[in-house]
Amino acid sequence: MSTDYQQAREALGLRLRELRLSAPGDRLTGTDLARTLGWPQPKVSKLENGKQTATPEDLRQWAQATGRPEAYGELLARLRGFESHIRSWRRQLAAGHKAVQDTHLARHNATALFRGWESSMIMGILQTPDYARHIFRRYAELQQSPRDTEEAVRSRIKRQEALYDPAKRFRIIMWEAALRALICPPAVLSAQLDRLAGAVGLDTVELGIIPFEAPLRIPPSTAFWVYDDSQVIVETWHSELWIEDEASVGTYLRTWRTLRESAVYGADALRVISAARQDLRGA
Structure with missing residues (x-):
């Protein structure tokens, strides 16, 4: 996997973590988010650490669950920005x-x-x-x-x-x-x-x-x-x-x-x- 691609995936992961930590209300842990989404907890960790590539649906659900549905467009643009180069x-x-x-x-x-x-x-x-x-x-x-x-x-x-x-x-x-x-x-x-x-x-x-x-x-x-x-x-x-x-x-x-x-x-x-x-x- 290219360095540029991995760096872009890690940058997306950091943005996902920011959305989770800044969710309205009480601090949203990775375990809480996984439970809300019905995901295995390791998936949240892998996405945030750039170890797994998110799908558009993953990003939509993440934005919804963290109370920031308007962020979906930004997240999708980030994904398209690096995924379009490695298909x-x-x-x-x-x-x-x-x-x-x-x-x-x-x-x-x-x-x-x-x-x-x-x-x-x-x-x-x-x-x-x-x-x-x-x-x-x-x-x-x-x-x-x-x-x-x-x-x-x-x-x-x-x-x-x-x-x-x-x-x-x-x-x-x-x-x-x-x-x-x-x-x-x-x-x-x-x-x-x-x-x-x-x-x-x-x-x-x-x-x-x-x-x-x-x-x-x-x-x-x-x-x-x-x-x-x-x-x-x-x-x-x-x-x-x-x-x-x-x-x-x-x-x-x-x-x-x-x-x-x-x-x-x-x-x-x-x-x-x-x-x-x-x-x-x-x-």
């Missing part, structure tokens, strides 16, 4: 993958320059429907989320319309491992590699591949996407990080440019894709 998969996938894909679709529609780095799978905007279908199924199993695979696939494929918009530019880098990861059957991966080779000729796309044998200045680590040099989205196993502060965005842009130094493009990229495809068919 847990548990909450995002409560209704399935489609809602997440729709969010990314809207972000792509509003973006003119997209920079992306992927180390372990084909970039989403370049995926075939069959490849995407296997990705969504695997992640639904991992996250134990509702399966809305076909709806999620349709939303992801619709995002690809942006590839043919002359007002947009896509600067994508992938590690060779992404071309060879058998997250799907070989026949599906083979078709995906054919699709990837076709993307090299699009005038809106600059596709770079970092071969296994390329010298690296930094390790090829976590995938991330940069939107118009103003926002970064990073995927982790438990959440997405939405990063907007200038210094952090700058770090990811430097990371992207450093990785780019090891990538090959054009005919050289096609040769890496072709070698992966031939090895797959010969396996």
Whole structure:
């Protein structure tokens, strides 16, 4: 968990404690508040000490129970202020993958320059429907989320319309491992590699591949996407990080440019894709 996120959660906890201690009437203890709300007492302590993230309903009940219902708007704004930057998969996938894909679709529609780095799978905007279908199924199993695979696939494929918009530019880098990861059957991966080779000729796309044998200045680590040099989205196993502060965005842009130094493009990229495809068919 990031330091900024934890600090914001602790600050919210302090505000909750202030509301409890300044409640009208006699001093309201944590035990009293828990009893009033029908909560286990440790929950009050965890919220006040920044050990647990409150839900909007938690905040509404807290404001009511401490006699300060008008404080709910302020508390909710605080929650939204830091939660919007760290979006847990548990909450995002409560209704399935489609809602997440729709969010990314809207972000792509509003973006003119997209920079992306992927180390372990084909970039989403370049995926075939069959490849995407296997990705969504695997992640639904991992996250134990509702399966809305076909709806999620349709939303992801619709995002690809942006590839043919002359007002947009896509600067994508992938590690060779992404071309060879058998997250799907070989026949599906083979078709995906054919699709990837076709993307090299699009005038809106600059596709770079970092071969296994390329010298690296930094390790090829976590995938991330940069939107118009103003926002970064990073995927982790438990959440997405939405990063907007200038210094952090700058770090990811430097990371992207450093990785780019090891990538090959054009005919050289096609040769890496072709070698992966031939090895797959010969396996």
